[in-house]
Amino acid sequence: MNGSLEKYTPKLMVLPTFLILLIISLVPLIYVLGISFTASTIAKPFNDFVWFENYKKAFTDEIFGHSLVNTLLFAFIVTTIQTFLGFVLAFTMQRERTLSGVLRTLALLPLFTPPVAIAMIWRLIYDPNQGLLNYYLLNWGLSSTPIAFLGERTLAFPAIMLADIWQWTPFCFLLCLAALQSLPRDPYEAAMVDGASAWYVFRRLTLPMVAPQIIVIFLFRFLIALKVFDLIYMLTFGGPGNATQVASFYIYRVSFKQFQTGYGGALSILVLILISILATLLTKGREFLLSKVER
Amino acid sequence: MNKNGTFDNHGETEEIITRKDFGYYLSHILLGRGGRIVLLLIFTLSILIPIIYIASTSLKEPIEIRTSGALFPTGPITSINWIKAFRNVPLVRYLFNSTVVAFFSTLLVLTIAIPTTYSIIRFKTGGWFLPAWILGTYVMPPIVVSIPIFAMVKMVGLQNTLLGLLLVHTMANMPIAVWLLDSYIRAIPKELEQAAWIDGYSRWETLLRVVFPLIRPGVLATGVICLILSWNEFLFALILTYGVQSNTFPIGISRYVGEHGLQFGEMSAAALAGIVPIYLLVFLFSRNLVEGLTRGGVKG
Numbered sequence: 150m151n152g153s154l155e156k157y158t159p160k161l162m163v164l165p166t167f168l169i170l171l172i173i174s175l176v177p178l179i180y181v182l183g184i185s186f187t188a189s190t191i192a193k194p195f196n197d198f199v200w201f202e203n204y205k206k207a208f209t210d211e212i213f214g215h216s217l218v219n220t221l222l223f224a225f226i227v228t229t230i231q232t233f234l235g236f237v238l239a240f241t242m243q244r245e246r247t248l249s250g251v252l253r254t255l256a257l258l259p260l261f262t263p264p265v266a267i268a269m270i271w272r273l274i275y276d277p278n279q280g281l282l283n284y285y286l287l288n289w290g291l292s293s294t295p296i297a298f299l300g301e302r303t304l305a306f307p308a309i310m311l312a313d314i315w316q317w318t319p320f321c322f323l324l325c326l327a328a329l330q331s332l333p334r335d336p337y338e339a340a341m342v343d344g345a346s347a348w349y350v351f352r353r354l355t356l357p358m359v360a361p362q363i364i365v366i367f368l369f370r371f372l373i374a375l376k377v378f379d380l381i382y383m384l385t386f387g388g389p390g391n392a393t394q395v396a397s398f399y400i401y402r403v404s405f406k407q408f409q410t411g412y413g414g415a416l417s418i419l420v421l422i423l424i425s426i427l428a429t430l431l432t433k434g435r436e437f438l439l440s441k442v443e444r
Numbered sequence: 445m446n447k448n449g450t451f452d453n454h455g456e457t458e459e460i461i462t463r464k465d466f467g468y469y470l471s472h473i474l475l476g477r478g479g480r481i482v483l484l485l486i487f488t489l490s491i492l493i494p495i496i497y498i499a500s501t502s503l504k505e506p507i508e509i510r511t512s513g514a515l516f517p518t519g520p521i522t523s524i525n526w527i528k529a530f531r532n533v534p535l536v537r538y539l540f541n542s543t544v545v546a547f548f549s550t551l552l553v554l555t556i557a558i559p560t561t562y563s564i565i566r567f568k569t570g571g572w573f574l575p576a577w578i579l580g581t582y583v584m585p586p587i588v589v590s591i592p593i594f595a596m597v598k599m600v601g602l603q604n605t606l607l608g609l610l611l612v613h614t615m616a617n618m619p620i621a622v623w624l625l626d627s628y629i630r631a632i633p634k635e636l637e638q639a640a641w642i643d644g645y646s647r648w649e650t651l652l653r654v655v656f657p658l659i660r661p662g663v664l665a666t667g668v669i670c671l672i673l674s675w676n677e678f679l680f681a682l683i684l685t686y687g688v689q690s691n692t693f694p695i696g697i698s699r700y701v702g703e704h705g706l707q708f709g710e711m712s713a714a715a716l717a718g719i720v721p722i723y724l725l726v727f728l729f730s731r732n733l734v735e736g737l738t739r740g741g742v743k744g
Contacts, residue, residue: 155646155647158563158646158647158648159563159566159567159569159647160563160569162559162560162562162563162569162647162651163559163560163563163564163569163570163574165556165560166556166557166560166574166578166618166622167570167574169556169614169615169618170577170578170581170618172596172615173581173589173593173615173616173618174577174580174581174584174589176592176596177588177589177591177592177593177596178588178589180591180592180595181588181589181591181592184591184592194595237483238483238487241479241480241483241484242480242483242484245480245484248484252484252487252488253730253734254726254727254730254734255488255491255492256491257726257730257733257734258491258495258723258726259491261672261676261722261723261725261726262495262676262719262722263675263676263678263693263694263715263718263719263722264676264678264694265676265678265693265694265697265698265715266498266694266697266715266716266718266719267494268701269498269697269700269701269711269712269715270494270495270497270498270715271494272701272706273497273498273501273708273711273712274494274497276513276706276708278510278513279509279510279511279512279513279708280513281497281513281514281515282513283513284512284513284514285513315490315491315494319491320737322487323734323737323738324737324738326738327738327739372583373583375585376585376586376587378585378586378587378678378679379678379679382678382682382698383698383701396585397585397587398587400587400588401587401590401679404590404591405590405683410591413591414591417587417588417589417591420585420588421584421588424583424584424585428583
């Protein structure tokens with residue numbers, strides 16, 4: 150055995166990952182930062198140095214601002230609903246060992262269905278003429294005319310959110326269930342001896358013990374929800390108008406449909422800065438919430 | 445509650461029991477057997493109805509699809525949508541491309557992620573920085589780096605090839621793989637490895653002969669998850685492939701949506717052709733998958 154080489158083994162083990170991280174995050178970020186100061190197009194990268202023109206343009210770009218608001222709204226609404234539903238379901242099912250086993254397998258299905266296929270399923274459900282939802286709304290007399298869910302400015306976004314909720318609530322359910330089942334049993338036995346009510350046990354025992362993990366689940370899901378792209382691309386393409394425009398999709402449109410990679414780069418940098426600030430704030434917020442719950 | 449896990453305030457406990465508030469009734473309903481069964485049914489149906497609907501649509505006569513959106517076929521069932529889906533679109537080719545990309549990218553991811561995760565946990569390689577960088581890369585929206593990735597793939601001449609997409613998927617799934625493997629490797633007692641070192645095993649040998657057999661369930665879960673994520677991946681496949689020879693399944697079937705006069709029957713059959721293999725994997729490895737996801741998911 151070569152002793153001197155052995156010393157470098159740990160470093161050698163992470164080397165490929167280090168290189169991958171360089172290729173997939175650091176180098177691209179430098180590239181994007183560089184390109185964001187130019188009037189590049191997809192055919193002519195690093196064309197014409199324009200300093201902060203792209204950034205100036207971004208700050209006055211109403212669609213961009215609108216897409217940022219939409220992204221935050223989307224992530225906040227779906228994450229809140231998914232975590233809440235997931236928790237209620239997990240809390241209710243935690244003692245049903247056999248049933249929750251079956252549910253856990255079922256819960257994997259929406260999570261792992263290809264997003265493109267999910268979008269197709271919901272497109273079909275929402276279709277004004279041939280879809281499931283309109284069929285039953287009309288047949289049961291709940292609506293007199295077919296509703297174009299994805300074509301109405303006010304309905305398109307909630308419709309996409311519902312598809313996202315279908316996809317991700319089971320994931321939150323799985324994580325909440327695991328969190329609940331990892332709680333220690335002793336305090337519950339003590340509470341039973343004391344004759345505490347179910348609600349009291351929930352509020353004074355379960356909630357404080359499980360809160361740190363639920364907050365982590367919320368944060369994790371929130372940060373992933375900010376990436377939303379596939380459903381928008383497949384269901385509305387940002388429309389009608391720009392009603393469902395979100396950050397990822399707008400950057401895609403600017404970079405790959407209008408070929409303004411320079412401007413797309415500036416938008417990317419701004420989105421990244423925003424997400425970093427948000428992630429920092431949320432971690433701080435988490436500490437604050439925990440100090441509230443634990444008392 | 446004090447440190448021993450018992451209640452300090454017995455008086456308050458009794459008060460709560462006598463004062464039956466909203467929360468009391470809520471917990472009563474939720475935790476009653478009947479309430480649980482109802483909730484369970486709603487949950488199960490919500491998950492299954494969309495899936496049942498697309499399956500039933502793929503079996504409806506095209507005329508029926510145009511006139512009725514009922515959950516189950518009311519007329520005779522037919523295989524015409526399935527036949528058309530495979531005949532009008534190079535579906536087999538898309539599925540083949542997806543399989544190649546998913547399989548080889550997963551193999552590569554595992555080969556690289558296992559030693560990396562082991563080294564990060566056991567030797568603290570990279571300190572706090574490397575894990576933070578890995579997590580940060582995962583949280584970053586892929587669209588942000590899509591322009592340079594597109595440029596780099598083009599620069600090395602791999603645009604519109606399966607190899608190019610496969611390498612990008614390998615890199616994109618690396619953070620998730622490290623994150624999933626983490627808890628499995630962490631659970632191995634250090635003493636086992638130290639015993640192996642004393643026996644004269646090198647670090648690589650220890651990883652292969654001592655650690656690897658112990659984390660096999662974790663490797664399986666991580667592998668299946670990376671396989672599915674690659675199979676489902678949309679954005680990179682969208683910008684890096686633009687021909688039948690390299691289009692993966694999600695890109696291939698996404699064409700159905702842009703076209704005029706949606707062929708819902710055909711579209712449903714095509715979508716199902718890509719869903720069914722995933723569901724088979726899910727059912728085969730469900731225990732493993734649940735464990736893999738939840739072990740990684742709730743660490744603080």
